[in-house]
Amino acid sequence: MDTTDDSKKTPDLDEKTRTKPGTLRRIVVDRTKCIGARSCVAVAPGVFQMDDQNLAYLVDPDSEDEDTIMLAAQSCPVLAVIIYDDQGKQIFPE
């Protein structure tokens, strides 16, 4: 089967850093946990999208406000979205 090419493009831990002012700084998607539930995409489609393996990846971490990104992380049934603040402290999951 020749289906692994795309999986190599996005690492198991996909991460992006926000540049907008605020405390929410880094977003990580643990793609080893993702079950393709799509709720992160439904809540914050500018930040999260699904790849052709039905796993979430990060697009633009500045495209939604902090509350929306937190809601997206909280919506994930397997806690695959991890959020860090500007001090490098993990703020979700707590």
Ligand code: SF4
């Ligand atoms: S909500 Fe969680 S499980 Fe669902 S697509 Fe997003 S990261 Fe994956």
